[in-house]
Amino acid sequence: MNTAEKYADERLMRSHFHPREAAWNVRDAWASWNGYKFAECYYDAEYEYFCVRNSCATYDICPMQKYYVQGRDAEAMLNRMVTRDISKLPLDRVTYVVWCTDQGRMVDDGTIFKLADDRFMLTCGSPCGAWLKMSAFGFSDVTVTDMSDHIAALSLQGPTSCAVLKKMGLHGIDSAKPFDIRHFPFHGDTLMVSRTGFTGDLGYELWVNPELALQMWDELYAAGADYNIQPFGEEATNMARLEAGFIMPGMEFNEALKTIHFEHDQTPFELNLGWLVDFNKPHFNGRNALLKEKERGPKYTLTRLDIEGNKPAEHSYLYSNKRCTREIGYVTSAMWSPAVKANIALAMVKTDCLEGEIWAEIYYEKELRQYNKAARCSVMKKPFWAPARARATPPPDY
Amino acid sequence: MVMKKYDAIIIGAGHNGLTNAAYLAKAGLDVVVVEKNDYIGGASTSREMHEGWVYSSASYVCSMLRQAIHRDLNLTKHGLILVPYLGTVNFGDDGSTLVDYPNEEAAYLELKRHSPHDADAMHRFQADLARYAQFIRKTLLRTPPDPTSLRPRDIRELMFLGKQFWALGEKEMYEYVRFFTMSAADFLEDYFENGLVKAAMSSAGIIGTALGVFSPGSAYILLHHVMGDVDGNIGAWGLARGGMGAISNAIAGAMQEHGGELRTNAGVSQVLVKNGKASGVVLESGEELYSGIVVSNLDAKRTFTKIMDRKDLPPGIFEKAEQFKIRGSSGKVNIALSALPKFKGLPDNRYIDRGGQGFTGSLETMERAYDCWKRGRWSDDPFVESVIPSAWDPTVAPPGKHWMSNFIQYCPPTLADGPWTPGERDRFGQAVVDKIERYSPGFKDLIVHMEVRTPHELEQEIGLTEGNIFQGELTIDQLLFNRPFPGYAQYRMPVKNLYMCGSSTHPGGGVSAACGANAAREILMDLKRPNTVPEDDFYDE
Incomplete structure (x- = not known):
């Protein structure tokens, strides 16, 4: 038996774009997502993040x-x-x-x-x-x-993304408003483009027949060559989505169907997504419980925090006092934001404590020694990153 | 008609002048910044010099900008994005190349190809530099103490410095003192054996200074260039999206948001002094502006010898200013290119294009270029530090076209046989292009437009005396409590109500915004206003 095949059943699947992605993945940095081999980063996570914020970059959403x-x-x-x-x-x-x-x-x-x-x-x-x-x-x-395995999908994000699609020949893409869908003839098939994404920046998602996946990649990358196009992986995505204030399963929320402990999952109100719940429409799943939750008010509220200092408040508990004795919540995601130059976090804070002082107990390591400190947090009303170009139609070329 | 009286007039809209004004305006002061040019930014500026190309005409990369100020003035909201760029490739005389890859393992392997010894030594070198940098970094957003003063604040600040110094440990304290007086070459000799490695590491020791790699004092210049950081990565350098003008524009935006006023085409011909106190300025147009305070963002020499009446100064100050060491030694060649240049001896690695280029040669080549400077000439084999921001920044050149920034060390402020002429300037530019062509055959054919700037142009356009990019040499006799002059290091000048806020003051040259912020803190203290200037943000490093 071929030794290469011995572990075939245990190996990860390869995305429709894998041949190109493997060539770009200088670091051999692979993780996984829904059974697919998936890049953590290709060259350098911060570099890729800055391509999203400064030029444009692609993110493989085949595993979605x-x-x-x-x-x-x-x-x-x-x-x-x-x-x-x-x-x-x-x-x-x-x-x-x-x-x-x-x-x-x-x-x-x-x-x-x-x-x-x-x-x-x-x-x-x-x-x-x-x-x-x-x-x-x-x-x-x-x-x-x-259709998960039968549609190849690639997200193109960043300030030059519209210019690249125009150069690729997608005429009229610049008139697509956020959340619009456009269809373009593509080698006898159709290329669907939606103005959507997970970075909070100008961006599009491209949906195509898997047989045309590599052709689409090549045409996109040829058009993007002069616009500093670059694939980005999971690490850069996580940075960009946190700046945009988007939630992630396993970070901000625990999927209800996978939750063992009572109320270790979340309601939309807790996640500050009450605006997605429409009680005026006909009955929907969870309506009665959500109506009660709305009346009672959520116990916790997902909150954007700007934290003093520059140590990311990863895994921090939150307190209502500097001495860190009265616990009021926990940080779900945290990072130093290179674009905003702020120490940002998403956190679950007890709703009735949102108006008072919030302190994070931050733990960090310096040459094998553990340190901790209390840092003052301020609640941010708006997303950390929301450039005008993300909403503009037509968007600027850069 | 009653003439309006400002709380403060800031002379010069360089990034430090704007920072100073922003913090004074934030404290509620009625401020105006007057600028001689029709554009702002001084040496931190972006200008469209050829249609479709935006040059950072003078300074070109950024590493020292105080993060605390970026954050505090919310410069991101005012359009500033700082993008770190990848490592630099150094070109040796013998055609060898040394790439400083951003990935630690890759950088180690590259060094090992040149010298296994140096690859190992690099760890110790970087740890030592980081330790030295850590100490000096802590002084950047602080006012230097006067070592002769018994005022509680000076004693407190001296004790702060002492405490930080003691924290280095006994061995390092000795090393540190040596370090300030060493040459870059001597310093590096202790670590490395490979010629190109030494040359590559030493180049930061000569940028902007009229010292050579073998001159005592150049080791500190090296530290000054590597103590900055981008997002906590010490030694990293960044590009401002949209060019260096994006920094000045963002600071100006913050200043205006706080109510500050900006006037361009408003050069100052004279600082008004009345009863021993600065009371306003006379503009070149003859218009007079009055204020309680005057802040000069010009260099020390210019401030006291060009826009002050000598009889308004206490004895000795004019002479001190005359003797202030501010020697022009650098040139700049900005080139618009029709395509990305390819360099000899490098793999076709797109990420190398997205870093810088150091046409370093060797320590000897760099020293010979310095010898030419001493004789009032430029070298035909100068040290050139380049970067192609357009490989990253889509806003500075048309798609597919490129902009290359070339910084040249050395270039004399005047030539041995007379002043600069346009012809000599262009010949200097040609020497630079010839050098790049040797490493990138076909480079000349890519040139669409070129802007050559010798110290003469830098002085004429930006107002830097002799074109010295630091507003005065960064040697120990002109650092910390000696900058610009002993006894006047706390931003207050010998005439009451006159302050300085430019790079002639502590902590010196570079786009740090620290000088302007520190000066604002002192002014607000004198006015008994609450301080608006933030503390630096890395005390838990």
Whole structure:
């Protein structure tokens, strides 16, 4: 037997873009996502992060889960599942959604693409086929198809991303507003482009038949050569999304269906996503529990913190006093933001303590010695990073 | 009509003048910055010198900008993004190349290819430099104490310095004192054996200074250039997106947000002194502006010999200013290119293009270039430090086209056989291009436009005496409590209500914004206003 095949079943799958990504991955720095081999970084995480903020860079979203939800009842079924009202979502538009258990605890977040009146695409970070099947129960005309392995998808993010797509020949892409979807003929097939992303910057996501994946990559990279295009991995993504204030499963929230301990999962209100919950639409999963949660107010609230000093408050507890004796919450993600030049964090803070003083007990290491210090935190009302170009239509060329 | 009286007039819209004004305005003072040029930024400026190309005409990279100030003035909101650039490649006389890769392992392996000994020694070298840097970094956003004063604040600050110094440990204290008087070459001799490694490491010791790699004092210049950081990575250098002008523009934005006023095309011909106190300025137009305080962002020599009446100064100050060591030694050649140049001896590695280029040669070549400077000439084989910001920054050149910044050490302030002429300037530029062409055949064919700047142009345009980029040599006789003159290191000048805030003051040259901020703190103290200047932010390092 071929020794290379001995462990074949244990090996990770390769993304449709893997041949190109492997060439770019100078550091051989691979992690995994949903069974796919996935780059932690390609050259240098900070360099890649700055490509996102300064020029443009691509992020492989092949491992992201994609489901077609089709049929006359598709809209009704999705509207029953997610907390947001998607019945008014226009054709060729994308919307950000969350869905919850009956107890109002968040299963996952994702996006819904309206591709036709009876055809939607749902994307999310973790597989949720079983939940979709359960959610479709009782609807007569709806089919759910897992497209995850059958659509190649690449996210292009950064200030020069629109210029690159224009150069690639996607005429009219500059008129796409945030969350718009456009379709372009592409070698006898269709290239779908949505103005979406996970970096808080100007950016697009490209969706194509896997057979055309490498061709699309090559054309995109040829167009982007003069715009400093560069692939970016998980580390840079995590930096960019934190600056934008976006939540991550396993960081800000624990997926409800994978939660063992009581209320170690979260409600949308706790995650400051109350604006995604629409009580005016027909019944949806978790409605009663969420109505109660809204009236009572969430116990914790996800909060953006600007923390003094420059030591990231990773894994810090939060206190209402400098002596760090009265605990009021915990940090979920933290970093030094190179673009904003601030020590930023997302944190779960007891809602009734948001108005008072907030102190983080920060732990750090210096040449094998452990240190800790209390740092004053201020609550930030707005995202740390929200450049005007991310909303401008047409966007600037850089 | 009653003439308006400002609380403070700041002369010169360089980045330090703007920082000073921003902090005074933040404290509620009514301030105006007057600038002789029709653009702001002084040596930290971006100018479109050829259609589609934006040059950082003078300073070109940034590492010392105090993060605490960036954060405190919210310069990101005012459009500033500092992007670190990747490591520099150094070119040796013999055609060898040494790449300082950003990845630690890769950098080690590259050094090992040149000298296994030096690859190991680099760890000790970097630890020692970081230790020295750590001490001096702590002084940047502090006012130097007067060692002859018994005022509690001076004693407190002296004790602070003493405490930090003691913390180095006995051996390092001796080393530190030696270090300040050593040459870069002697310092490096203790660590390295490979010629190109030594040359590459020493280049920071001569940039901007009229010293050679073998001159005592150049070791400190080396430290001055590596003690900066980008996001805590000590020694890293960054590019400002949009060029160095983005820094000045962002600081100006913060200043204006706090109510400060900016006037361009408003050169100052004279500082008004009344009853022994500075009381305003006379502009070149003849217009007079009045204020309680006058702050000069000009260098010390210019301030006291060009815009002050000698009889307004106490005895000896004019002479001190005349003798202030401010020797022009650098040139700058900005080149617009139709494509990215390719260099001999390098792999086709796109990341190397995104770092800098050091046309270093060897210690001997660098010293010979210094010899030429001493004789009032430029070298045909000068040290050139380059960077191609457009490889990263999409805002400074059209897509696919490039802008190359070339800094040249050395270039004399005047030539042996007379002053600079446009013809001589262009011949100097040609010598630089010829040198790059030797390492990048075909380079000349890529040139679309070129701006050559000798010390003469730097002085004429920016107002740096002799074109000295530090506003005065960074030698121990002109550092800390000796900068600019002994007894006047706390930003207060010999005339009451007159202050200085430029790089002629502590901590000296570089786009740090520290001089301007420190001066603002002293002014606010004198006015008994609450301090608006932040403390530096790395005390827990």
